[in-house]
Amino acid sequence: MVVVDANVIIHGRADQRFKKAYTVPEVMEEMKSSEASMKADLLDLQVSQPDPEIFEKVQERSEKIEAATSDTDEKLLALALTLDQALVTDDKDLQNLGLHLGADVEGFLEDRIDEKLEWKTVCSNCGREISSPPCRYCGCQQVRRKLD
Numbered sequence: 001m002v003v004v005d006a007n008v009i010i011h012g013r014a015d016q017r018f019k020k021a022y023t024v025p026e027v028m029e030e031m032k033s034s035e036a037s038m039k040a041d042l043l044d045l046q047v048s049q050p051d052p053e054i055f056e057k058v059q060e061r062s063e064k065i066e067a068a069t070s071d072t073d074e075k076l077l078a079l080a081l082t083l084d085q086a087l088v089t090d091d092k093d094l095q096n097l098g099l100h101l102g103a104d105v106e107g108f109l110e111d112r113i114d115e116k117l118e119w120k121t122v123c124s125n126c127g128r129e130i131s132s133p134p135c136r137y138c139g140c141q142q143v144r145r146k147l148d
């Protein structure tokens with residue numbers, strides 16, 4: 001069994017690998033459209049919650065590496081770690097966070113990234129690395145994330 005995100009549930013029913021899978025309650029809630037929930041019905045989904053301590057660890061790491069992952073993403077990863085199962089997702093931020101935590105991560109429609117990535121916060125104007133706006137070099141209030 002694997003842990004899957006909403007995208008895999010919506011597109012994965014033809015794939016035998018995902019006939020049975022785990023996911024979290026938030027993903028089921030995200031799939032409110034009738035078409036999406038119909039597809040979810042075709043899969044044998046086990047809806048489960050991660051270990052709260054593992055979820056906390058995932059959230060801490062996400063903050064540390066400035067991953068653009070949602071609470072739901074982090075919960076999915078925590079569930080994969082809790083159950084010691086692979087996480088199947090095409091979300092690069094989530095894949096990367098998984099690699100940082102030593103999780104077994106698989107891509108679904110695309111290959112997964114094969115190395116850990118680090119983001120840094122840089123000024124949108126001058127491009128220098130800063131910790132938070134305003135930029136101490138040029139005073140710009142805008143920041144963006146950049147791969148290291």
Ligand SMILES: [Zn+2]
Pocket residue numbers: 123124125126127128135136137138139140
């Ligand atoms: Zn600047």
